[in-house]
Amino acid sequence: MKTIKSYLRLYRVFISQFFKIILQSKIDFMMGLMGFFFTQIMGIMFLYLVFQQIPSLNGWTFDQLVFIYGFAQIPRGIDHLFTDNIWLVAWRLVINGDFDRYMLRPMNILFQIISERVKPDALGELLVGTILVIRSLNKGIVVVDAVHIVLFIVSIIAGAFIYTAIKLFFASIAFWIKISGPILQVAYEMSDFAKYPTEIYAKAVKFVITWVIPFAFVAYLPASYFLGAGSFMGHSSLIIAVEAGIALIFCILAYIMFSVGIKNYESAGN
Secondary structure, eight states: OOOHHHHHHHHHHHHHHHHHHHGGGHHHHHHHHHHHHHHHHHHHHHHHHHHHHOSOBTTBOHHHHHHHHHHHHHHHHHHHHHHTTHHHIIIIITTTSTTHHHHHSSSOHHHHHHHTOOOGGGHHHHHHHHHHHHHHHHHTOSOOSHHHHHHHHHHHHHHHHHHHHHHHHHHHTHHHHSOOHHHHHHHHHGGGGGGSOGGGSOHHHHHIIIIISOGGGGTHHHHHHHHTOOSGGGGOTHHHHHHHHHHHHHHHHHHHHHHHHHHHOOOTTO
16 A cells, blocks of 8 residues: 555656646646636626625625635635646546546556646636735734634635535546536536625525535635624634534545445446
8 A cells, every 4th residue: 555655756756747748838838827817807806896886795895805705716726726637537537438547557546636737727816815815914804813824724725625525526426427527517616606795695595505515615604704704603713613524524425426436437438
């Protein structure tokens, strides 16, 4: 059985090889990075235009929503940077039979998929998210002390794992239906709802994005805690504990789904 040290060494080898490939086309890399950066800027512009017409959104100010938006981009960017290759399971690895090559190697299959590539254009999401969080710090709307800094880091990590778990769960459906990309796309894009206060949605939508596909726990709910606002759990630090618990549960469920799916994999032509 391979040790953690050996897997870290293998990951470094895989990623170094991948960077050699992308550096052959520096223009494509820069275009992808700038594309994601400007996509995030357009999201902020949309918020700005909305608040030109209304002074607040269900009691939330423009500056507070900018922080929630920026906070949401950091765990999403981390997930996008390191685990984007899971999308290929949903779209083509299963139906084309390309998944075979992972099963022939003497190492963890999920590790192979994740370590095959990173997405440097995710740096655009991380950059915008970091800038918006720093902006909020400068405006003094976020509570800052040692406890909040530690919980902020915990929340970001837990949020990234929630993104990855949801992605892996819905991608694994491909082992039964061959292509699960459209299902994964719909589920993943529900994360956009979590960039805004859940109170503005109907109860059914609020329930889904909080407890079924829990994107609210990677954006609005933890962000409201750091803002010292919102009504969920009385904006207690328990929000971060619940987020970490949800991350653990969903990661376990997603990996079980993936493992069972592998046993049902039939290769191409079947």
